[in-house]
Amino acid sequence: MVDKPPVLALRSVSKSFGAVQALREVSLELYAGEAHALAGENGAGKSTLVKTLSGLYRPDAGRILLDGEPVEFHGTAGAQRAGVAVIYQEPTLFPDLSVTENIFMGRQPRTRLGRIDRPAMRARAVELFGRLGVPLDPDQPARGLSIADQQLVEIAKALSRSARVLIMDEPTAALSGNEVARLFRVVKALREQGCAVLFVSHRLEEIFELCRRVTTLRDGAFVASDLIADLTPDDLVRRMVGRELEALFPKLEAVPGEVALTVHRLTREGVFTDVSFEVRKGEIVALAGLVGAGRSEVARAIFGIDRWDAGRVEVAGRRLRQASPSAAMAAGLALVPEDRRQQGLVMDLSIERNIALAGLSAVRRGALISRAAERDRARDWALRLQLKFSRLSDAVGVLSGGNQQKVVLAKWLARKPSVIIVDEPTRGIDVGTKAEVHRLLSELAAEGIAVLMISSELPEVLGMADRVLVMHEGRLVAEIPRAEATEESVMAAATGRNAA
Incomplete structure (x- = not known):
C-alpha cells in the first residue's frame, strides 16, 4: 500500500x-x-x-x-x-427537499431538453445507497x-x-x-x-x-x-x-451518607413511567441506557424544567415543587446539561460572566453586579478546575470543548450544591480533560455531594459509578452494584433482555 x-x-x-x-x-x-x-x-x-x-x-x-x-x-x-x-x-x-434532491443539489442530471432528469437522479441515489449497503429511502424528506x-x-x-x-x-x-x-x-x-x-x-x-x-x-x-x-x-x-495519566477513572472510595435525593414513582406520560431511586451523599450513581431510554428527560423533570404527571422528588427529605428550576436550585440541586453550548452557556458572554450566572445574588452589591466580585469568583473556580484560558473577560465561545464543560461545572459548583446531576459530562472532550472531569466528580463525592451521572459511555459508567441504574424504554429496569456491574450486565438491561 x-x-x-x-x-x-x-x-x-x-x-x-x-x-x-x-x-x-x-x-x-x-x-x-x-x-x-x-x-x-x-x-x-x-x-x-x-x-x-x-x-x-x-x-x-x-x-x-x-x-x-x-x-x-x-x-x-x-x-x-x-x-x-x-x-x-x-x-x-435542506430539510424540505428529499434525500435524492439533497445529494444532487446544484448538480442535477438533465434530459436532452434541459429538464431535471428525476428518474436518473433517483436511480443514481439508489445505486449510491446500495454501494454503502444501507436501505435509505431516496424519496424521504430530509426533515425527518x-x-x-x-x-x-x-x-x-x-x-x-x-x-x-x-x-x-x-x-x-x-x-x-x-x-x-x-x-x-x-x-x-x-x-x-x-x-x-x-x-x-x-x-x-x-x-x-x-x-x-x-x-x-x-x-x-x-x-x-x-x-x-x-x-x-x-x-x-x-x-x-504529553504525560502519564494516573488514571482515566480516578475513583475514590466513597462511604455513602444520608439520602440526598429521592425520586418516587415519577411518571411523565409517553416519556417515562414509575421511576424510583435514591442517591446518597458521597455517592456517584450512574443512570445508563440506550439513547431514547428517557434518562435526560428524567433529569429535566427532577430539576423542574419539565412537568411530570405523577410521583414526587425530595431533596434531603423535603418535597420539591415541580416545574420550578428556581425551587430546585434553592433546595441545593444543580444540573449540568448534555448540550453545553445551547443549554449550559451563553456563548457570547465572558468566561467570568458565565460562571456567575447561576449565582448572581452572591456577586450583587445593592442593585448592581460587582465586576470585581464576579471576577474573583470566576478566578477561584478557574484555578480549582485548571481552566485553560487567556483572559477571564474573553467570550466563553473561544474556549475548547473541554474548557467550556469546566465553565459549566464551575457555574454550578460555585453555588455549593448538595446534589449535582451531570448529563454526558465528558461528551466531545479529549481524554486528558475527561480524566480531569472524572477526578473532579470523584472529589465532589468525597466531599459529601451526591452525584447523579448520566452517561452513554460504558467504560465511564463502570469506572466511576458506585451503583448503576439502567433504563429501558422509559422504565427503570435494573439496579446494579459497582462490584457486579459489567458491560454485559448493563447492556443486557439496557436492551430489555432482563427487564424486571
Whole structure:
C-alpha cells in the first residue's frame, strides 16, 4: 500500500491566527483503502488541520500534495473538485427537499431538453445507497432523518462527486451504539472500495477498532504517526497529553451518607413511567441506557424544567415543587446539561460572566453586579478546575470543548450544591480533560455531594459509578452494584433482555 504515493498529504504545514499558532510543521499522509485516525486533546489543532485539508484555510507554510504533486485548494469547492469531502458531526441538509434532491443539489442530471432528469437522479441515489449497503429511502424528506441518516446522505453526496478522500470529524458523538456500528460498516465498505478515510474522534476504542494508523497532534505540533498495531491505548494517551495519566477513572472510595435525593414513582406520560431511586451523599450513581431510554428527560423533570404527571422528588427529605428550576436550585440541586453550548452557556458572554450566572445574588452589591466580585469568583473556580484560558473577560465561545464543560461545572459548583446531576459530562472532550472531569466528580463525592451521572459511555459508567441504574424504554429496569456491574450486565438491561 505504501509503495504508491499517498492520495493526500501534508508536508510541514503551519497555520497561524494572529499570535496564535494553530499548526506547527504538521505532516500527514492518507492512503487509498486505509482509515487513518487523527488524535489529540481539544485545542491540539485537529479542527484547523481538517479545515486546511478541506480548502477552508490556506496554509501559511508547507505544502499539500495530491497524488504526490503539489496542489492549492482555492476554497472548499476546489477541494471537492479534487475529491476531498468532509462529513461533520451535525450535517446541514435542506430539510424540505428529499434525500435524492439533497445529494444532487446544484448538480442535477438533465434530459436532452434541459429538464431535471428525476428518474436518473433517483436511480443514481439508489445505486449510491446500495454501494454503502444501507436501505435509505431516496424519496424521504430530509426533515425527518436522524443525525446518523443525515450523515449517510452526506457520504452519498461525497461519493456522487467521486470523492477519493473522506474526512469524518467526530461523526459518532451524537449517535447511538447501533448507529455507530452501522456507520463503521459503511466506512469499512468505503475502505474496501479504495477510499482514503481520515477519522477524527476522542473515543479511543473507535480508533483502535476502525483505523490502521493514527497521527497525534499536541499544542498544534506533530507528535507521531504510528501503526495502530504497534500501540496500546495507554501509548496513545501519552502521545496526546504529553504525560502519564494516573488514571482515566480516578475513583475514590466513597462511604455513602444520608439520602440526598429521592425520586418516587415519577411518571411523565409517553416519556417515562414509575421511576424510583435514591442517591446518597458521597455517592456517584450512574443512570445508563440506550439513547431514547428517557434518562435526560428524567433529569429535566427532577430539576423542574419539565412537568411530570405523577410521583414526587425530595431533596434531603423535603418535597420539591415541580416545574420550578428556581425551587430546585434553592433546595441545593444543580444540573449540568448534555448540550453545553445551547443549554449550559451563553456563548457570547465572558468566561467570568458565565460562571456567575447561576449565582448572581452572591456577586450583587445593592442593585448592581460587582465586576470585581464576579471576577474573583470566576478566578477561584478557574484555578480549582485548571481552566485553560487567556483572559477571564474573553467570550466563553473561544474556549475548547473541554474548557467550556469546566465553565459549566464551575457555574454550578460555585453555588455549593448538595446534589449535582451531570448529563454526558465528558461528551466531545479529549481524554486528558475527561480524566480531569472524572477526578473532579470523584472529589465532589468525597466531599459529601451526591452525584447523579448520566452517561452513554460504558467504560465511564463502570469506572466511576458506585451503583448503576439502567433504563429501558422509559422504565427503570435494573439496579446494579459497582462490584457486579459489567458491560454485559448493563447492556443486557439496557436492551430489555432482563427487564424486571
